[in-house]
Amino acid sequence: xxxxxxxxxxxxxxxxxxxxxxxxxxxTKQYPFVKPxxxxxxxxxxxxxxxxxxxxxxCSRDCPAKAIEMVDVxxxxxxxxxxDQCIFCYQCAESCPRNAIKTSVFYELATTxxxxxxxxxxxxAQKGA
Amino acid sequence: xxxxxxxxxxxIESKLKGKVKIELGRLGKAAITTSNGLHRDVFxxxxxxxxxxxxxALTGLDLGATLSVLYHTRTSNxxxxxxxxxxxxxxxxxxxxxxxxxxxxxxxxVTDLFGVIFAGNENPGHFVLTDNWPMGxxxxxxxxxxxxxxxxxxxxxxxxxxxxxxxxxxxIGPQHPALLEPEKFAVTxxxxxxxxxxxxxxxxxxxxxxxxxxxxYLQDIYLVERICGICTTIHACNFCETVEKLLKTxxxxxxxxxxxxxxxxxxxxxxFLTLGHAGLEIGYETLFQYFWRDREPIMDLIELTSGNRVxxxxxxxxxxxxxxxxxxxxxxxxxxxxxxxxxxxxxxIYANEPxxxxxxxxxxxxxxxxxxxxxxxxxxxxxxxxxxxxxKDEPYEAYGEIPFNKVIYTDGDTWARMNVRMxxxxxxxxxxxxxxxxxxxxxxxxxxxxxxxxxxxxxRVEAPRGxxxxxxxxxxxxxxxxxxxxxxxxxxxxxFLKTAIGENIADIPPNFVSLxxxxxxxxx
Amino acid sequence: xxxxxxxxxxxxxxxxxxxxxxxxxxxxxxxxxxxxEDIEPRDAKKLVFRYAPLIAFAVMVFAMYFLPIDGASVxxxxxxxxxxxxxxxxxxxxxxLLFLSGWASCNPYGTIGSARVLTQFLGYDIPLTLLALTPxxxxxxxxxxxxxxxxxxxxxxxxxxxxxxxxxxxxxxQAELEKDPFDIPHADNEVVGGLETEYxxxxxxxxxxxxxxxxxxxxxxxxxLFLGGPHGPVFFGVPAFWFTLWFVLxxxxxxxxxxxxxxxxxxxxxxxxxxxxxxxxxxxxILSLVLTIAMVTWIYPRVF
Numbered sequence: 001x002x003x004x005x006x007x008x009x010x011x012x013x014x015x016x017x018x019x020x021x022x023x024x025x026x027x028t029k030q031y032p033f034v035k036p037x038x039x040x041x042x043x044x045x046x047x048x049x050x051x052x053x054x055x056x057x058x059c060s061r062d063c064p065a066k067a068i069e070m071v072d073v074x075x076x077x078x079x080x081x082x083x084d085q086c087i088f089c090y091q092c093a094e095s096c097p098r099n100a101i102k103t104s105v106f107y108e109l110a111t112t113x114x115x116x117x118x119x120x121x122x123x124x125a126q127k128g129a
Numbered sequence: 130x131x132x133x134x135x136x137x138x139x140x141i142e143s144k145l146k147g148k149v150k151i152e153l154g155r156l157g158k159a160a161i162t163t164s165n166g167l168h169r170d171v172f173x174x175x176x177x178x179x180x181x182x183x184x185x186a187l188t189g190l191d192l193g194a195t196l197s198v199l200y201h202t203r204t205s206n207x208x209x210x211x212x213x214x215x216x217x218x219x220x221x222x223x224x225x226x227x228x229x230x231x232x233x234x235x236x237x238x239v240t241d242l243f244g245v246i247f248a249g250n251e252n253p254g255h256f257v258l259t260d261n262w263p264m265g266x267x268x269x270x271x272x273x274x275x276x277x278x279x280x281x282x283x284x285x286x287x288x289x290x291x292x293x294x295x296x297x298x299x300x301i302g303p304q305h306p307a308l309l310e311p312e313k314f315a316v317t318x319x320x321x322x323x324x325x326x327x328x329x330x331x332x333x334x335x336x337x338x339x340x341x342x343x344x345x346y347l348q349d350i351y352l353v354e355r356i357c358g359i360c361t362t363i364h365a366c367n368f369c370e371t372v373e374k375l376l377k378t379x380x381x382x383x384x385x386x387x388x389x390x391x392x393x394x395x396x397x398x399x400x401f402l403t404l405g406h407a408g409l410e411i412g413y414e415t416l417f418q419y420f421w422r423d424r425e426p427i428m429d430l431i432e433l434t435s436g437n438r439v440x441x442x443x444x445x446x447x448x449x450x451x452x453x454x455x456x457x458x459x460x461x462x463x464x465x466x467x468x469x470x471x472x473x474x475x476x477x478i479y480a481n482e483p484x485x486x487x488x489x490x491x492x493x494x495x496x497x498x499x500x501x502x503x504x505x506x507x508x509x510x511x512x513x514x515x516x517x518x519x520x521k522d523e524p525y526e527a528y529g530e531i532p533f534n535k536v537i538y539t540d541g542d543t544w545a546r547m548n549v550r551m552x553x554x555x556x557x558x559x560x561x562x563x564x565x566x567x568x569x570x571x572x573x574x575x576x577x578x579x580x581x582x583x584x585x586x587x588x589r590v591e592a593p594r595g596x597x598x599x600x601x602x603x604x605x606x607x608x609x610x611x612x613x614x615x616x617x618x619x620x621x622x623x624x625f626l627k628t629a630i631g632e633n634i635a636d637i638p639p640n641f642v643s644l645x646x647x648x649x650x651x652x653x
Numbered sequence: 654x655x656x657x658x659x660x661x662x663x664x665x666x667x668x669x670x671x672x673x674x675x676x677x678x679x680x681x682x683x684x685x686x687x688x689x690e691d692i693e694p695r696d697a698k699k700l701v702f703r704y705a706p707l708i709a710f711a712v713m714v715f716a717m718y719f720l721p722i723d724g725a726s727v728x729x730x731x732x733x734x735x736x737x738x739x740x741x742x743x744x745x746x747x748x749x750l751l752f753l754s755g756w757a758s759c760n761p762y763g764t765i766g767s768a769r770v771l772t773q774f775l776g777y778d779i780p781l782t783l784l785a786l787t788p789x790x791x792x793x794x795x796x797x798x799x800x801x802x803x804x805x806x807x808x809x810x811x812x813x814x815x816x817x818x819x820x821x822x823x824x825x826x827q828a829e830l831e832k833d834p835f836d837i838p839h840a841d842n843e844v845v846g847g848l849e850t851e852y853x854x855x856x857x858x859x860x861x862x863x864x865x866x867x868x869x870x871x872x873x874x875x876x877x878l879f880l881g882g883p884h885g886p887v888f889f890g891v892p893a894f895w896f897t898l899w900f901v902l903x904x905x906x907x908x909x910x911x912x913x914x915x916x917x918x919x920x921x922x923x924x925x926x927x928x929x930x931x932x933x934x935x936x937x938x939i940l941s942l943v944l945t946i947a948m949v950t951w952i953y954p955r956v957f
Contacts (some may be wrong), residue, residue, distance in 0.1 A: 009352070043436035064348035089351050089442045094450060103436065299761050321765075321923065412836065412920020484919040634765070635922045 014093040043088045047080055050122050052100035053078055059092035059101065068092060071121065078121035084114060137204045140178045141171055141564055145414035145556065153212035156210035156587050157201070161261045165222050166376050168213050172228045180206040181515070183504035185589070186602050186615035187235035189243035189270045190214075192499075196220050196245055200232075201587065201598065201615075209590065215245065224249035235615075236622060237485040242269040242338075242452030251258055257331040257652060260284050264299065293442040301637070303332050308641075309406070321633050326626045333652040334403070346372055346581060349446060356614065357650045358439060359402060362395040363592040365444035370525060372389050374579055381632035384448030385527040390564050390592075391435065391443050392526070393557045398427045399593035400550045400557075403645045407547055410638035411488040416478065423471055426464045433457055448574025458565055461556075463525070472555060477547060489544040493628040494539055504618065505624045506617045507595020508549040509644045513541035519591040533560050543643040550645075580607055594645045607615065616650035658945075679865060696853050698757040704752035706852070706859040709747045713866040718744035719797060722871050737795045741782055744829070744870070747863065748774040754860070758851035769923050773835065776930040777828040780938035784825060785943045787818040788878040797877050815948070818941045819879045822908060826871045828926070832915050835926050839882035857923055872907040874897065876900065880907070 009028045029036065038044075055077035061069040067085035079092070093101040111117065138159045140309040149171065150162040163171055175182045185201040185208070192214070200211040215222055217407025224247040226233050236247040237256040244267040255262055261281040268274060296317050303311035308579060313329040337356055341349045354365040366388055373380065380388070401424040408416030428438045434453060435441035441466065443449050495505070500513040511516055518535045536543040536552040583605040589598050602611040620643045629637055656678060693702065748770065755767025775786050792800040828835040849860050880903050921929070 039433045039436070041436050042432065055411075062345070062347055064344065064351040083287065087351060087355075087440070088437065089440070090436075091347065094445070259727070297761055297764075299765075408919070413918070414917045484921055486919060487925055488919055582675070633922055633924065 004073070008058075028047055030071075038105045038107075040105065042105045042107070043090055043102045045083065045109060046090075046093070046119065047102045047104045048079065048081070048119065048121060049100045050054065050078060050099045054098055056097065058095040061123075062091050062095040064089060064091060073121050079118035080121055083109060083117040083119060134486045137175060137179060137182075137207050138209065141174055144174045145170060156199070157208040159207075159209045160212060162214075163211060163213045165213055165215055166518040168222055169210055169225055169228065171200075171211055172200075172225050175202065175204065177206040177227055180501060181517070182229065183501065184232045184235060184614065185227050185596065186598050186600070186622075187232065187239050188611070188613040189242065189245060189269065190602065190611055191269065194269075196243055196270075197244070198222060198239060198245055198599070199599070200225075203517075203589075203596075206522075208587075210587070212292045220245040222247055223251075228488060229504065230502050231620065231623060234619060241267075243267050244270070249391045255331065257334050259331060259334070267378075299415075299634070302641070303337070309646070312646075314647050316629070316634070316637065318634055321635070323637065324630050325430070326629050328626060330621060330622070330648070331652055333649050335653065337653045338612055340612065342609060344428055344606050345578070345579070346446060346609060347569060350446070351442065353612070353614065354440060354442060354444075355652055356616065357647050359399050359436070359647060360395060360594065360597075360650065361440050361594045362391050362444065363590055363597060365442070366392060366526075367588055367590045367599045368445050368593075368601075368612075369444050369446050369613075370590070371575075371588040371601045372581060373622065374588060375581050375584050375601060375603050376446070378447060378575055378577055380448050380526075381572045381575060382527070383571045384573040384575075386564050387449045387453055387573055388444065388567050389527045389531065390453065390561060391431075391441060391449065393560050393564070394427060394431050394434070395441075395555060397557050397561075398424055398431065400554050403425065403593075403642065404547060404550060407489075407543075407639060410642045412487065413485060413604065416485075421469065422476075430461055430464055433460065445574065447577040450570075450574070452573050462562065462565060465561055469558050472551070475551060479544070479551065484560060486637055489547065489643075490542060492543045492633065492636045493643060494540070494542045495624055495628050496538045497539075499627055500541070501622070502624045503627065505595070505621050505644075507592070507645070508536075508546055508553065508620065509595065509624055510620050511536055512538045512545040512549045516541040517596070519633065520587050522590060525588070525590055527564070531560055531563050535561075543639050546643040568593050580605065581609070592648060594618055594650070598626065614653060616649045618645070618651045622646070622651065672743075679861075683861065685857050685862070687855050689854040691856060692851075694759060698759070699758035701858070702851075704758045705750045705757065706856050708865065709750035709754070710859045710863045710866065712743050712747040712750065713863055716740045716864065717870050717873070720877055733817060737785060737789055737797055737800070738782075739741070740797070740874070741778070741785060744867070745774070745778055747867070748829075751860070751863065754852075755849070759866055760851050762850040771833070772827055772927060773831065773921065773930075774817060777934065778819070778827055780930070780934040781825045781829055783935075783938040783942055784818055784822045785874075785878060786824075787815050787942055790942070790945055791815065791949055800878060813905035815879075815941070815945050818945060819875075821934070821937055821941055822879065823875060823907075823914075825938070826875060827911055827914055828930070828934075830868055830871045830911075830913060832868075836915075836920055866908070868911075869904070872904050872911065873900075875907045 034119050060070050065085050065087045067082045068079045071080045152160045182204050188199040190197040195214050197214045236250050240247050241256045299316045302313040311332040315327040317325040353368040354361045391517040405417040405420030432438045495513045497514045500515050516537050533556045536549050581603045585602045587600045598615040599614040603612045752767045752771045755763045
């Protein structure tokens with residue numbers, strides 16, 4: 001494809017377009033008053049189901065950010081997620097042979113208290129965190 | 130003159146019979162092992178036979194007692210590697226900068242990271258490493274002890290350079306509003322005309338190549354994806370393809386098409402980003418806001434198909450990680466139609482807007498011979514008349530089956546480069562629509578073993594900024610032995626050093642942005 | 654208002670928080686700047702560095718003083734015949750002081766930025782003065798008060814009598830005020846801050862204030878010379894209130910026009926700016942003056 005030759009010099013359409021924008025709605029979404037609608041498989045905070053977990057530790061081994069640590073919960077090994085290290089790649093969910101880690105659309109994780117970013121696993125008797 | 134039918138291997142064989150060892154089919158079309166000094170004859174023969182010979186990358190390898198340098202080269206119809214080995218105690222190789230000037234940056238990097246000295250292209254300080262890195266410690270060698278490295282104290286502040294008569298030295302960067310990411314360019318100006326540009330890169334060097342050696346292949350995908358925040362998908366895809374070559378597996382058809390979809394969405398958003406950023410650099414804030422407003426639907430699409438706007442993390446070894454839902458296809462198609470209808474407006478602005486044409490036309494002209502000698506890649510090369518596009522030259526994924534055009538302009542100025550990107554946006558929209566219409570059914574990934582067999586593999590893809598290259602050497606364990614990534618901006622920065630000379634200072638920002646710099650990519 | 658108009662033209666919202674609808678954002682920025690630390694580079698020329706922004710601001714405010722805003726008695730006594738030229742001279746002095754403040758910073762960015770300021774405003778002063786003389790010629794006087802009142806008795810603002818002068822004056826004013834497409838002196842992509850680079854805290858606040866006052870002053874001058882100043886229909890109550898209201902409305906209209914020009918164009922390089930000045934603006938200004946003289950002498954007495 002060769003260079004496109006310009007035909008007669010016409011007036012730039014920018015003039016009209018700029019004026020027309022006075023009458024259209026601005027394209028800005030006024031977050032936090034208007035929240036975006038996220039797709040359902042958005043990679044937000046992990047949802048971990050302790051009942052399904054078998055303690056194999058594959059999630060911890062495969063985590064690229066070393067954000068998962070297997071901790072002892074009532075004699076069983078369960079993963080503890082450190083959300084301040086996590087890169088939300090969900091390799092853990094893929095490696096899990098029992099599908100115990102699922103996505104959620106919760107993404108407003110900013111906090112002033114770093115300890116709230118550690119997802120401690122519950123025992124398998126109760127529902128997971 | 131396009132020497133499309135020259136068989137470069139035969140040319141080398143005939144000219145240097147007996148002095149080189151040629152292994153066909155390894156590391157590209159052929160791996161040519163030669164010795165220090167003779168490699169210059171090999172390159173001279175290649176450049177004489179084919180004008181489009183260019184260095185893709187230089188990979189250094191630590192083989193224990195010796196250091197090996199692989200010169201990955203491309204010609205008009207082939208990709209091959211020239212290997213030179215030198216002993217570790219006396220690692221000196223003759224430079225090839227006089228034959229192929231574009232090799233300068235690559236040689237300097239190997240010097241910094243491995244300690245190979247290229248006679249004729251020496252640098253007193255560091256190139257990619259920071260200034261307080263101790264001399265004599267080469268990080269990518271295997272026998273380096275990471276815990277024993279002590280950084281030197283920071284060098285003293287550069288005093289304001291004495292003004293040599295009319296010449297004033299302005300330092301652009303590391304922090305500067307014109308640059309997205311930090312790099313330092315010391316620009317010597319005479320009044321308002323640029324006389325010389327001296328770069329100092331390496332401010333964003335994170336040692337990703339070394340870090341990749343201590344992580345498994347699966348973890349490395351995410352590491353390599355984060356080399357850059359804009360061209361994330363293509364880095365991951367490149368890495369996965371190289372590993373798949375080592376594993377000798379083939380991605381199923383549906384996986385290939387889904388990969389093409391993700392890559393083209395990535396290309397779209399990257400080009401919109403650059404086009405908007407170019408508007409910002411010439412002071413055209415309105416154009417910047419409009420382009421970025423139109424980029425938002427693309428980001429929403431990336432979020433829809435992969436779960437995240439910026440780091441899609443959709444590539445894995447063996448295919449893609451998630452499938453495309455049929456309910457998403459109409460959304461993607463309607464966004465593409467919307468984008469296509471917006472393009473004529475932007476095309477008209479580029480063609481007719483007087484202030485934009487005044488700032489962009491005939492600014493930063495890169496002639497075709499310079500583009501070939503400096504081995505530039507991507508839209509920068511295509512705007513100067515060099516028709517290289519890895520998607521057409523060496524089709525990967527499903528690009529061999531998808532019809533699209535190469536976009537070539539011959540002006541070589543900033544205006545042409547921006548127009549190349551705009552036309553590529555249209556081509557990407559076409560590709561995405563074709564992919565959606567012809568999506569095959571079936572599996573989208575295959576299971577691969579975790580241990581990768583020993584061997585070496587190379588791979589090239591076309592990132593939005595140009596040709597991206599990856600070399601992986603595996604030794605049979607779960608961790609790779611050497612990962613080398615050559616990013617397109619690394620190859621394009623020498624072009625900026627050339628085009629800025631003789632221009633106005635005010636032309637530096639648009640000139641610079643037109644080659645789409647991504648310093649995270651440059652420094653890794 | 655400027656930022657809101659610019660934002661709307663670019664299909665976004667602009668500042669939203671400070672003041673009703675975000676209009677008071679520049680005021681908020683100024684207050685924030687006044688609370689920051691004042692840093693002085695070691696090599697800067699102290700006296701000029703410290704006081705040039707203040708004097709520039711003072712000169713600009715003093716120049717504003719001569720513009721009649723409420724059409725009535727108070728300020729008319731301070732105006733005198735010839736104050737048009739005096740005001741333009743004040744603008745030049747203020748710009749020159751801005752240039753000095755950048756020059757005294759001893760910073761390569763500041764040097765280049767202030768050199769650009771100097772070339773730009775010195776060049777554009779000439780067509781500006783010529784074009785300002787056009788309505789003066791029509792009104793027959795050099796006092797701003799007289800010019801704006803001359804548009805009342807037959808209520809015909811000079812924009813109708815000499816529209817070519819209005820268009821050229823707005824463009825030249827755009828260049829004097831250093832707004833797009835002529836805002837190269839403080840183009841932040843190339844010279845970081847231009848002449849403002851080394852300034853922080855309160856001194857930067859005064860530089861910004863000077864520039865803001867300049868913008869208002871430029872628009873006010875356009876209103877006075879071409880749009881009939883504060884005069885307009887009075888409906889009820891105190892005339893002074895209505896005159897002020899009309900003045901403010903006309904001011905906003907002029908600001909909208911200049912913002913539109915800012916938004917629609919890219920930034921021109923300094924050599925392109927200068928070539929526009931000497932090759933286009935200056936001949937056009939001379940032609941416009943000649944044309945106006947011709948029109949006034951021969952045609953208008955028959956029409957009006």
